[in-house]
Amino acid sequence: MSAPRVFVTGLGAVSAHGTDLDQLAQALARGEAQLGPLVEDADYPARRRPAGRRGVVPSADLDLRAWLPRSARRMSASSKYAVAAARLALEDAGAPEFDPDATIVACATALGPTDYTEKIAKTILEASPAQVSPFQFTDCVANAAAGQIAIDRGIRGANWTTCQREAGPVLALLRVFDQLRRGEADAGLAGTVDEAHPLVHATFDRFRALARPGADGAELARPFDARRDGFVLGAGATACWIERDGLRNGRRRAEIVAGVRGFDPSAPPHDYGADVAGLAARLRGGLERAGVSLDSIECVVSGAAGTRRGDALEAGVLRDVFGPQRPTVVAPKAVVGEFGAGILGAAVLLLGGCPIGVPVGCTEPDPRLEVTAGSWTSDTAPRRILVTALSTGGAAAWVVLDRCDD
Amino acid sequence: MRSDVVVTGLGAVSGFGAGVLALETGLLRGETAIGDFGAFDHSRHRTHVASEVPAEIARPAVGSKRGPAWTRADRFAVRAAQEAVDAAGVAEVGAETGVFFGSSTGGLPESEEYFAAVRGHGGRPQARQVAAQSNDGPGNAVARALAVRGPVETFSSACTSASLAMVAALDALHSGEVDVAIAGGADSLCQVTYAGFNSLRSVDAQPCRPYRADRAGLSLGEGAAVLVLETAERAAARGAEVLAVFGGAAATCDASHMSAPDPEGRGAALAIERALQRAEIGADGIDFVNVHGTGTPHNDRAEWQALLRVFGDRARAIPVTATKGLLGHLLGSSGSLEAVAALLCLRRGILHPVPDVGTPIDPDLPIDLVHGDAREVAGLRAVLSTNLAFGGTNTALVFGVPA
Numbered sequence: 001m002s003a004p005r006v007f008v009t010g011l012g013a014v015s016a017h018g019t020d021l022d023q024l025a026q027a028l029a030r031g032e033a034q035l036g037p038l039v040e041d042a043d044y045p046a047r048r049r050p051a052g053r054r055g056v057v058p059s060a061d062l063d064l065r066a067w068l069p070r071s072a073r074r075m076s077a078s079s080k081y082a083v084a085a086a087r088l089a090l091e092d093a094g095a096p097e098f099d100p101d102a103t104i105v106a107c108a109t110a111l112g113p114t115d116y117t118e119k120i121a122k123t124i125l126e127a128s129p130a131q132v133s134p135f136q137f138t139d140c141v142a143n144a145a146a147g148q149i150a151i152d153r154g155i156r157g158a159n160w161t162t163c164q165r166e167a168g169p170v171l172a173l174l175r176v177f178d179q180l181r182r183g184e185a186d187a188g189l190a191g192t193v194d195e196a197h198p199l200v201h202a203t204f205d206r207f208r209a210l211a212r213p214g215a216d217g218a219e220l221a222r223p224f225d226a227r228r229d230g231f232v233l234g235a236g237a238t239a240c241w242i243e244r245d246g247l248r249n250g251r252r253r254a255e256i257v258a259g260v261r262g263f264d265p266s267a268p269p270h271d272y273g274a275d276v277a278g279l280a281a282r283l284r285g286g287l288e289r290a291g292v293s294l295d296s297i298e299c300v301v302s303g304a305a306g307t308r309r310g311d312a313l314e315a316g317v318l319r320d321v322f323g324p325q326r327p328t329v330v331a332p333k334a335v336v337g338e339f340g341a342g343i344l345g346a347a348v349l350l351l352g353g354c355p356i357g358v359p360v361g362c363t364e365p366d367p368r369l370e371v372t373a374g375s376w377t378s379d380t381a382p383r384r385i386l387v388t389a390l391s392t393g394g395a396a397a398w399v400v401l402d403r404c405d406d
Numbered sequence: 407m408r409s410d411v412v413v414t415g416l417g418a419v420s421g422f423g424a425g426v427l428a429l430e431t432g433l434l435r436g437e438t439a440i441g442d443f444g445a446f447d448h449s450r451h452r453t454h455v456a457s458e459v460p461a462e463i464a465r466p467a468v469g470s471k472r473g474p475a476w477t478r479a480d481r482f483a484v485r486a487a488q489e490a491v492d493a494a495g496v497a498e499v500g501a502e503t504g505v506f507f508g509s510s511t512g513g514l515p516e517s518e519e520y521f522a523a524v525r526g527h528g529g530r531p532q533a534r535q536v537a538a539q540s541n542d543g544p545g546n547a548v549a550r551a552l553a554v555r556g557p558v559e560t561f562s563s564a565c566t567s568a569s570l571a572m573v574a575a576l577d578a579l580h581s582g583e584v585d586v587a588i589a590g591g592a593d594s595l596c597q598v599t600y601a602g603f604n605s606l607r608s609v610d611a612q613p614c615r616p617y618r619a620d621r622a623g624l625s626l627g628e629g630a631a632v633l634v635l636e637t638a639e640r641a642a643a644r645g646a647e648v649l650a651v652f653g654g655a656a657a658t659c660d661a662s663h664m665s666a667p668d669p670e671g672r673g674a675a676l677a678i679e680r681a682l683q684r685a686e687i688g689a690d691g692i693d694f695v696n697v698h699g700t701g702t703p704h705n706d707r708a709e710w711q712a713l714l715r716v717f718g719d720r721a722r723a724i725p726v727t728a729t730k731g732l733l734g735h736l737l738g739s740s741g742s743l744e745a746v747a748a749l750l751c752l753r754r755g756i757l758h759p760v761p762d763v764g765t766p767i768d769p770d771l772p773i774d775l776v777h778g779d780a781r782e783v784a785g786l787r788a789v790l791s792t793n794l795a796f797g798g799t800n801t802a803l804v805f806g807v808p809a
Contacts, residue, residue, distance in 0.1 A: 043525070100661070101676065112541070112562075120598050121521050129451045129601035137602030138665045138796065141510065142541055142562035147797025150661040156673060159659035159799045160570060163512070163541035163562040171559055178577065199524070206531070261557030261583070263505070265550045269475050269543060278555055282501065393546045395558050 010241030012088025108168030192341030220361030234337020260286030334359030415494025415634030507545025508567025510738030569741025590632030591739025614701030627734025654685025671712030731760030
């Protein structure tokens, strides 16, 4: 008996564009990130940033109450984003009925509920361990978001939380895909969530990982560009409702076809590695085993975020795998930021016909990379895409998604 | 029992010291490793005991200052993984090997140091303190140390992190994604979790007493444990010694409360039933259970209900080992350490005790807890190891003796 087909039938996102997927799609088409202020904290002044700490983050004024249970008042920001995104994904899927014991949740987070963890650490350090809030502690664990989604939706199958930084979103998607293909579940929610706490921004800034403000104060992530100097921090949540055999109540947004996972042992703990040949061999071999031909891939939705080493590694792998006949490469993290899984949302929207434009900061391609942040603006969505996710610390994951012509 | 995946190597770092031998010796002696500790200043905390890895093992090796930015948990993980791989005799680790790891704290102690420095409480913030602070640090450190090129994934689902890693590893072996899986977990003591569990009044001021009538909470611990898993075919082809069969595994979620298990044990029971089904054995095929057994009133009661649901009246008669009674709760990595403990008991035919603390088993939870002296049991065939977590996740692992 062949493995069942697996489809994304619902998409939800909480982002700088609120909960509005159309607004997100318009930003992707324009190639322009909507940066907003992080919640200010006098403890982490932004000395090098005249405009303050900024990222592609949900507005502090964003009202999610319509998408949250009453118990949300005790939730961390991560849990609120994730629960809201999950509800949005299910609504987008047409509010399907599901067997709670045969449904799973797989959530990824790179940074975890940083706000609550920071508060607890501060309380211990500067007040007393006895004053730590039990509610904050319960919701500061990395799997708080996944647990809260399960409680909110009554989902009783396996509940996974992956912490693998930039590779997390694709790994979470593949976790659901694998379990559905094996018949261990009928449906699942794959999500990713991250917060943008000023301490996190300050730490990345300290290590010069973030895009630097230009003379005009603008911060631009420039994937594959000669002037690239870092990523823009993203936050929020993205959730995909995924079903076996698809089409229960809503339309099919994408088919998950295959996934490949690997690792680059040359990567230091905090940065990208340089094992282009090894990663390329892993990707090529994985696609071949899955029966996916390279020339069937019409577009690469790249996880390149504008870092020097990360983009170089990504470009090297794409060159090695595809050779000179490369598909179009788009780089949506210039718009959605790093973390918060905006890349998954971008990929699914692209397959639904939403164009992705050249990022506004990408006007001087780095000739050494031989890969450019392009655009897909055709009236016809690509038939098949490859989403890439190379991570600092070494993990790598790729997923192949097909357009659904429902 | 389904026997296409086998265990060929074990490694451990625990409150008993480094190595599986130290672990087994400590377990069989049944003396607790929970006591005073020096990983951090706990004078301002509500309780003052934990199970700490001996200092000479936990501290960084003498060497170049420009060595890898390893956290405490990274060091535990790599040491345990190297022991497991050496024991398995796996000469080549590479493209068809994956690392599946669990950690709930990662480099949190080092992040606490960094945070204190940032807040002006001593020292200068250093890159090494935050470079490997992510929860995926230990798993990545293992993958780097062993030059793995296959899938590497870290799960951070609180107390089921490492056991979920083992579920994922089993899946990857069954699907053919890997031929060898290095599965395990690592966690280290830190103030956030110590204060956090104390804020819930979940920590016993004394070493924990799982399933006792006067149990008052858990004890925290640290360490790492790693299992080398491979296909039976591969192990046979290279003439490897098979330590055990990894028959089946499953995970569920209570979906009821973030910090308390479902008091009816329904989710945990479902995980056990599914694991048994996947292992192709019935409940009567299980000869002993290594319980999650934290020593909190809620956990032990819920777990008992789960055992009753699955085993019926036999739940009163199946011997139970409760490793946390000796080594504390290693949080994310507890599932892997307890799996190793369970396998050591299975192989030797001797079930490790918890200390006899002079108080009775809770009469409402009438399990056959092995306590006081180790218990020799002839003809052991299979063990079930269970874990329950914050967020409601439950896991069940089934191991058996090799054919």
